[in-house]
Amino acid sequence: MSLRYALIALLTGRPMTGYDISKSFSRSVSHVWHAPDSQIYPELNRMERDGLLISVEVPWGKKGTKKEYHVTDTGLADFRAWMESPLVPQRQRDPAYLKAAYFDFADPKAVREQLRQQRTYWEEQLRMLEGTRATLVDRSHPTLAARLAKLDEREAELAVRFKVYAYDGLIAHARTELAWIADGFALLDELYDS
Amino acid sequence: MSLRYALIALLTGRPMTGYDISKSFSRSVSHVWHAPDSQIYPELNRMERDGLLISVEVPWGKKGTKKEYHVTDTGLADFRAWMESPLVPQRQRDPAYLKAAYFDFADPKAVREQLRQQRTYWEEQLRMLEGTRATLVDRSHPTLAARLAKLDEREAELAVRFKVYAYDGLIAHARTELAWIADGFALLDELYDS
DNA sequence: TTATGCATGTAAAGGGTTACATGATTTT
DNA sequence: AAAATCATGTAACCCTTTACATGCATAA
Structure with a gap:
């Protein structure tokens, strides 16, 4: 819905x-x-x-x-x-965590390759999120700009700040994923290489 | 699938x-x-x-x-x-971020109430995740214990470490959500109260 | 003997993905 | 003239949710 x-x-x-x-x-x-x-x-x-x-x-x-x-x-x-209306909490259903919990069933090389792919994906996401965040802050984002034209400065300030806030959440999430992926590489090094 | x-x-x-x-x-x-x-x-x-x-x-x-x-x-x-097999990146579709981006459409009181509910939810999640993590570390988690019985110590070590790793990711995620929610309260204070 | 737990589903509806289909308009 | 973009969908399938349905076993 x-x-x-x-x-x-x-x-x-x-x-x-x-x-x-x-x-x-x-x-x-x-x-x-x-x-x-x-x-x-x-x-x-x-x-x-x-x-x-x-x-x-x-x-x-x-x-x-x-x-x-x-x-x-x-x-x-x-x-x-x-x-x-109250927000219904999303059920956890992210295959990344499911896979991570059972990495011992997979070949370490394949696991490393997956972590690399995930890292590339989240780095790209982070880059895009930060780019979009900048266009919100300077009010050059096209959809936002169209809306701001109809608002007074006080209302515009609120609209911008909340959008930036949402993006800050997404950016924090991406950084958390990247940190977790880095920990994954470290764990593999510890468990398989030494 | x-x-x-x-x-x-x-x-x-x-x-x-x-x-x-x-x-x-x-x-x-x-x-x-x-x-x-x-x-x-x-x-x-x-x-x-x-x-x-x-x-x-x-x-x-x-x-x-x-x-x-x-x-x-x-x-x-x-x-x-x-x-x-490669992990297909999940499409973003979390109503929490959608709502946050448009908080200016809602009454600040209602927004605060939602943030409180979210905080309660994530605090509870975090508590449960940390509890379960502890049962993985000490190997008392029932499903894990059943599996470990069939493995040698080296294999058991891997199984435990990866499960703990998955939970560490979930815990980091929960903490990131809580930090974002705290920022939300601070933002509301700044925009509406002073 | 009543409540709780164990056990196994079906049905209908909603939401999302993938593939397909078609044609006009603008740009190169 | 060809390629890219604009425009609007349908169809089939898959996955998920919500509600309903039934009956035995065990513990209080």
Whole structure:
């Protein structure tokens, strides 16, 4: 059910087409939420049916049109209600920890290779998160900038600070993963090499 | 697909019934993986059909029997293959970060209440994780103890160290969440109270 | 004898992934 | 003229959740 709130959140910045949203979801927004096209378009239709969004037909090229989605008052009220509802704790289901607990079943070389892949992945994540964080701080992030234009300075300050706060959480998480991976290499050295 | 490997992992410790597994999944094992009864029993049947497990009928009470599942050689080979296969990075989809990025849409009082709930949840998680970690270190953890009985000291050392390593990752994660939550309270104080 | 625990599921619905499908528009 | 981008989906499958269903065994 969170997909629909991720969509409303995005659309509070500016009206977008399904395609725009899809692109956002494969770029910086994907740090906070991800969904493929095939999930986005049907959900937008359901949300319009439920009155959370309205679509406006906008000309595209010579003959075509595209649908730009706007958040309705109902949609915004729904979003606020969700924002204030208690957060259901996520169940642990990360294969990385499951695998780590049973590393003794795998060849140490294969384990090292996996740790290297994980390290590369999280280093890249961290780099992107820090890059996006910087664009939030200097207010150059496109979606954020669009939203800030509609707000006064006090409101803009809040919007920016909370987004930076969310990114700080993601960055801390990435750094924790990297530290754990480094510990993994050290453990392998201790258990197998010496 | 990881559920089946979580099940094999558990069953390498000792043969179990679906009920035993279900109980493990709602106790300490849930830190690493979680699944409800309704997912476990059908999956065990599919795994037996696929030759990864065999079930042995064991008497239970006067008339009844229960099915104890054992990992087959095929199952173990499959598990090892999975252990050495590359880890697919998990897509980010945690509502906590999504919400945090839009805290300006919610009433500060409601936000504080959510942070309190999150803090309580993670404090409890941390307490449980540290408790379980201790039972791994002193080898009193029941499932681990059962497995260690079948291993020599060198193998036992590896099994224990990797499990502790996995828990260290989970503990670091919980601490990172708690630090982030504390930062959230500080941010609210700064933005709304002074 | 009543409550708790042990044992094993089915059914329906929701959410997510992967693959496929199609056509217009803009850029090179 | 070809390639990249914009635009909008459908279909099938898989995994997970929630709710329901049933009955025996053992301990208080």
